Amino acid sequence: MLRRHVLSATAAGLVLPLLGRAALAQQQQRYATMHAFIPAGPGGGWDGLGRAIEQVARQAGMVGSFQFENVGGAGGTVGLPRFVGQRRGDANSFMVGGAIMVGAVLANKSPVGLKDVTPIARMTTEPGVIVVPGSSDIKTLEDFLNALKSNPGGTSVAGGSAGGMDHILLGLLLKSQGRSAKDASYVAFAGGGPAQAAILGAQVKAGISGVSEFAEQIKAGRMRALATSGEERSLPDVPTLKEKGVDIVLGNWRGVFGPPGMKADDKKKMVQFFTDLHNLPAWKEMLERQGWEDAFLAGEEFEAFLKQDEKATTEVLKEVGLL
Amino acid sequence: MDIWSGLALGFGNALSVTNLGWALLGCFLGTAIGVLPGIGPALTIALLLPITFQVSATGAFILFCGVFYGAMYGGSTTSILLNTPGESGSIITALEGAKMARNGRAGPALFTSAVGSFVAGTIGTLGISFLGPIVVELALQLGPAEYFSLMVLCFVTVSAVLGGSALRGLTSLGFGLLIGLVGIDLQTGQPRLTFGVMELLDGVDVVLVAVALFAVGETLFLAWRHVEGKQEVREVGKLMMSREDWKRSIGPWLRGALLGFPFGVMPAGGTEMPTMLSYFTERKLVRPQYRKEFGTTGAIEGVAGPEAANNAAAAGVLVPMLTLGLPTSATAAIMLSAFQSYGIQPGPLLFTTQADLVWTLIASLYIANIMLVVLNLPLVGLWARILKIPTPQLYAGILVFATIGTYGISNSVVDLALLYGIGVVAMFMRRFDFPQAPVVIGMILGPMAEQAMRQALTISQGDWTTFITRPISLCILVLAVLALLGPPLWATVARRA
Numbered sequence: 001m002l003r004r005h006v007l008s009a010t011a012a013g014l015v016l017p018l019l020g021r022a023a024l025a026q027q028q029q030r031y032a033t034m035h036a037f038i039p040a041g042p043g044g045g046w047d048g049l050g051r052a053i054e055q056v057a058r059q060a061g062m063v064g065s066f067q068f069e070n071v072g073g074a075g076g077t078v079g080l081p082r083f084v085g086q087r088r089g090d091a092n093s094f095m096v097g098g099a100i101m102v103g104a105v106l107a108n109k110s111p112v113g114l115k116d117v118t119p120i121a122r123m124t125t126e127p128g129v130i131v132v133p134g135s136s137d138i139k140t141l142e143d144f145l146n147a148l149k150s151n152p153g154g155t156s157v158a159g160g161s162a163g164g165m166d167h168i169l170l171g172l173l174l175k176s177q178g179r180s181a182k183d184a185s186y187v188a189f190a191g192g193g194p195a196q197a198a199i200l201g202a203q204v205k206a207g208i209s210g211v212s213e214f215a216e217q218i219k220a221g222r223m224r225a226l227a228t229s230g231e232e233r234s235l236p237d238v239p240t241l242k243e244k245g246v247d248i249v250l251g252n253w254r255g256v257f258g259p260p261g262m263k264a265d266d267k268k269k270m271v272q273f274f275t276d277l278h279n280l281p282a283w284k285e286m287l288e289r290q291g292w293e294d295a296f297l298a299g300e301e302f303e304a305f306l307k308q309d310e311k312a313t314t315e316v317l318k319e320v321g322l323l
Numbered sequence: 324m325d326i327w328s329g330l331a332l333g334f335g336n337a338l339s340v341t342n343l344g345w346a347l348l349g350c351f352l353g354t355a356i357g358v359l360p361g362i363g364p365a366l367t368i369a370l371l372l373p374i375t376f377q378v379s380a381t382g383a384f385i386l387f388c389g390v391f392y393g394a395m396y397g398g399s400t401t402s403i404l405l406n407t408p409g410e411s412g413s414i415i416t417a418l419e420g421a422k423m424a425r426n427g428r429a430g431p432a433l434f435t436s437a438v439g440s441f442v443a444g445t446i447g448t449l450g451i452s453f454l455g456p457i458v459v460e461l462a463l464q465l466g467p468a469e470y471f472s473l474m475v476l477c478f479v480t481v482s483a484v485l486g487g488s489a490l491r492g493l494t495s496l497g498f499g500l501l502i503g504l505v506g507i508d509l510q511t512g513q514p515r516l517t518f519g520v521m522e523l524l525d526g527v528d529v530v531l532v533a534v535a536l537f538a539v540g541e542t543l544f545l546a547w548r549h550v551e552g553k554q555e556v557r558e559v560g561k562l563m564m565s566r567e568d569w570k571r572s573i574g575p576w577l578r579g580a581l582l583g584f585p586f587g588v589m590p591a592g593g594t595e596m597p598t599m600l601s602y603f604t605e606r607k608l609v610r611p612q613y614r615k616e617f618g619t620t621g622a623i624e625g626v627a628g629p630e631a632a633n634n635a636a637a638a639g640v641l642v643p644m645l646t647l648g649l650p651t652s653a654t655a656a657i658m659l660s661a662f663q664s665y666g667i668q669p670g671p672l673l674f675t676t677q678a679d680l681v682w683t684l685i686a687s688l689y690i691a692n693i694m695l696v697v698l699n700l701p702l703v704g705l706w707a708r709i710l711k712i713p714t715p716q717l718y719a720g721i722l723v724f725a726t727i728g729t730y731g732i733s734n735s736v737v738d739l740a741l742l743y744g745i746g747v748v749a750m751f752m753r754r755f756d757f758p759q760a761p762v763v764i765g766m767i768l769g770p771m772a773e774q775a776m777r778q779a780l781t782i783s784q785g786d787w788t789t790f791i792t793r794p795i796s797l798c799i800l801v802l803a804v805l806a807l808l809g810p811p812l813w814a815t816v817a818r819r820a
């Protein structure tokens with residue numbers, strides 16, 4: 001008993017001087033209870049971000065406890081109206097959402113959209129990757145773009161549900177080749193497993209999805225990555241579209257939103273909370289462990305980004321014929 | 324590492340006291356949630372994910388596998404006793420199982436499903452250990468065209484449950500296809516038949532419909548037609564399987580397991596198709612003296628086969644997950660995300676980079692299987708006692724149970740409205756002798772067949788011959804034609820001769 005006391009006292013004596021004032025200040029509790037609203041089922045990407053926030057914030061002592069509510073369905077458009085309706089003005093509530101929701105709100109003609117919630121911060125992003133089966137005779141991005149240009153109908157591409165990020169990326173690629181997004185031979189699969197299986201079995205010519213989804217297959221040589229759609233390289237040996245002279249940057253971003261009707265002070269407090277959370281070393285570790293790319297953007301910059309994202313998504317969805 | 328030393332290593336790790344404890348806890352939890360309609364293994368494992376921050380990877384995966392296998396066991400219990408399937412793989416079990424229970428044969432039905440699950444689970448686990456990588460490569464050869472043909476084959480099974488009147492049966496099937504269409508269309512992203520109700524965008528849950536049709540419909544029907552004063556207490560009957568029951572079950576167990584495993588391995592296979600095919604097969608293969616039990620007093624073959632198929636398919640689902648890192652079911656997807664929170668990247672290299680973990684997991688599947696059968700067999704007597712509850716109280720209980728389970732799926736009031744709305748439809752269906760099973764079959768197969776067909780046609784650029792120029796697809800279609808036309812043709816020939 002005594003010995004443990006001495007040990008911990010020594011440890012504290014060693015560590016304390018090393019911690020700066022800022023680090024100490026972060027130990028302050030900001031919220032006694034936070035209500036996290038996840039407009040998707042447990043286990044998905046949004047749920048993962050919500051739980052990661054919980055883990056880091058609680059370990060740092062910034063939040064006493066978290067309450068989670070999952071209302072899944074239709075790219076978040078089932079949960080969104082519920083969050084807007086039930087949490088109006090609540091200073092302790094936040095919702096996780098992202099790029100998929102922007103598209104889903106448009107495609108489902110949802111009466112409630114991201115305009116009805118308070119943007120707080122963008123936290124992570126995941127660029128897309130274009131792959132072909134390992135045995136394919138398409139070797140480079142140029143080969144693939146040529147195939148798209150000369151025979152878009154015969155170049156079947158597998159991805160997630162229609163109107164999602166994968167579909168939009170294909171639409172943008174076709175546009176860049178002077179084709180219409182309507183020409184796409186896009187094969188939508190429910191969930192990553194069946195889509196991956198179709199690519200591995202060479203049932204389709206190519207596939208598009210988030211980098212993390214295909215990373216292991218690429219590493220094992222069963223899929224060949226042609227390009228990624230981020231600002232910078234996501235895989236060391238795979239060029240970005242930009243490097244290859246195709247001016248497309250697209251990512252599946254995820255972020256947090258406050259309820260509608262938040263007081264200015266409450267909003268400021270929440271933006272500050274997520275900014276400080278993002279600056280914790282534990283958050284960096286979390287990003288690394290989960291394989292997420294940092295895409296932090298808060299307050300007004302985030303709002304401006306949202307507007308622009310919505311505009312671009314509308315344009316492509318219209319051209320694909322989904323709006 | 325070769326298979327035998329892998330297994331030896333795995334058992335060495337899995338047989339520690341802590342890991343056995345995790346397996347026991349998982350089996351227990353799994354059985355419990357399998358019993359509840361709505362709360363499936365995927366949701367449970369998702370809720371258990373936070374323990375990955377505290378527990379070792381091996382312990383956590385043993386727990387998850389226990390939950391996964393346990394849910395398959397538990398799901399059949401309510402199917403048989405209460406006509407309330409706990410998950411989609413045990414919907415078909417309810418067809419004969421509930422009839423057996425109503426005729427005082429609940430014990431043998433529960434028994435054959437538990438032993439069948441054990442047999443099939445063991446065959447499935449052997450499949451994972453020895454055939455996994457080979458089978459999965461074969462399964463990858465199947466594209467959307469082949470899946471569509473497989474579903475055509477499954478549609479043949481509807482003929483087995485149409486009942487006396489083809490018109491009534493087909494009406495039920497049409498109703499099922501209609502419900503199956505509700506929601507966002509995968510290929511175009513457009514909402515269909517949702518009438519502006521956001522909750523309908525993701526479609527209607529098949530377990531919800533099955534519960535509404537079987538449990539709520541029957542309860543409402545009884546409440547409507549129940550004659551006051553005539554209290555009938557159901558007979559529990561003998562608990563053990565007779566020698567005859569064993570003889571009748573062994574064939575269906577083995578056939579069900581052999582049918583189920585490959586479907587589980589297929590990336591778009593699942594547990595529903597093999598259970599249907601197994602039911603159809605057993606109904607056709609049953610010895611003539613028992614044929615009349617199908618659809619009337621309940622035939623044990625119709626429980627043993629589908630239940631085995633369900634469990635073997637569940638084992639098969641783990642194959643693409645472990646060998647290729649492909650999540651082909653919701654449960655597998657959540658298990659993969661658990662791998663990631665340990666910093667393990669599941670993929671084609673998992674078997675080489677994480678041999679320890681993978682083999683321990685496989686060993687724990689064998690152990691979970693034995694635990695489950697030991698856990699479940701003594702419970703048969705206890706479960707069967709449920710039937711001693713007088714009818715009104717029993718059915719009131721079922722209604723409460725179904726309502727809680729359904730609300731548990733999504734916390735959605737719309738789902739409850741659907742449950743009772745479809746329940747009322749089912750009540751009238753019972754009153755006017757419309758069979759309910761084709762509704763569920765239509766609802767499961769319709770959307771799958773539609774998507775597979777459109778995917779195949781997108782790939783072939785609209786060329787319909789893709790279904791008959793691809794050899795595997797053609798074979799399956801020929802099989803479907805034989806299954807449909809064979810028996811009546813055979814009967815005509817036999818009569819003439």
